[in-house]
Amino acid sequence: MDIYNVIHNRRSIRKYKPDPIPKEKIIKILEAARVAPSWANKQCWRFVLVEEETRKEKLAAALPEGNPATRAILQAPLVVVLCADPRASGRVNGKEYYLLDAGLAMQQLVLAAWAEGLGTCWVAWTDEDGIRKACNIPGEYRVVALTPVGIPAKEPKPIPRKNLSEIAFKEMWGNSFTA
Numbered sequence: 001m002d003i004y005n006v007i008h009n010r011r012s013i014r015k016y017k018p019d020p021i022p023k024e025k026i027i028k029i030l031e032a033a034r035v036a037p038s039w040a041n042k043q044c045w046r047f048v049l050v051e052e053e054t055r056k057e058k059l060a061a062a063l064p065e066g067n068p069a070t071r072a073i074l075q076a077p078l079v080v081v082l083c084a085d086p087r088a089s090g091r092v093n094g095k096e097y098y099l100l101d102a103g104l105a106m107q108q109l110v111l112a113a114w115a116e117g118l119g120t121c122w123v124a125w126t127d128e129d130g131i132r133k134a135c136n137i138p139g140e141y142r143v144v145a146l147t148p149v150g151i152p153a154k155e156p157k158p159i160p161r162k163n164l165s166e167i168a169f170k171e172m173w174g175n176s177f178t179a
């Protein structure tokens with residue numbers, strides 16, 4: 001699938017079919033994450049793959065009430081938990097680059113999944129300790145986010161984005177870049 005097609009058509013998926021994901025596809029999407037860029041190539045990320053129902057229930061229980069992705073965590077055949085070690089990345093002027101490293105790897109997984117016909121949904125509004133306990137994640141790693149992975153149950157509708165003129169400036173802040 002063309003990369004622009006993947007980028008433009010990807011949506012967050014919160015309803016899944018129960019069909020299991022073939023191992024080859026799981027490896028493909030993990031490989032896409034594995035080759036992501038990172039601070040000094042430190043690759044501070046780690047992924048925990050959860051398929052057991054009881055563990056998915058623990059993950060779902062660690063989402064605050066009202067998180068719209070809760071049902072998706074239970075429905076999807078696979079949940080990927082994204083962790084990162086802040087000590088294995090940079091910190092400049094209070095900016096923690098482990099979040100960027102981990103986010104880049106996860107987004108590569110997300111896009112690769114879409115190219116494979118699989119939906120995902122970034123889920124970062126969680127009780128970190130609950131996720132940590134469910135998967136025995138060591139204390140030096142932060143839980144950054146998780147995502148369900150599975151075949152979308154229905155075709156998602158496009159949702160709006162800001163126009164380029166609102167987000168891109170020419171030379172000086174405030175001078176709208178127009179296409």
Ligand SMILES: Cc1cc2nc3c(=O)[nH]c(=O)nc-3n(C[C@H](O)[C@H](O)[C@H](O)COP(=O)(O)O)c2cc1C
Pocket residue numbers: 010011012013067068069121122123124125126159
């Ligand atoms: C860092 C991050 C955290 C997010 N956390 C959640 C979450 O906890 N629960 C949820 O349902 N969606 C979550 N989302 C998904 C966003 O709501 C979604 O990406 C946004 O509404 C745009 O929709 P789209 O992904 O379909 O384009 C998160 C997205 C990002 C990038």
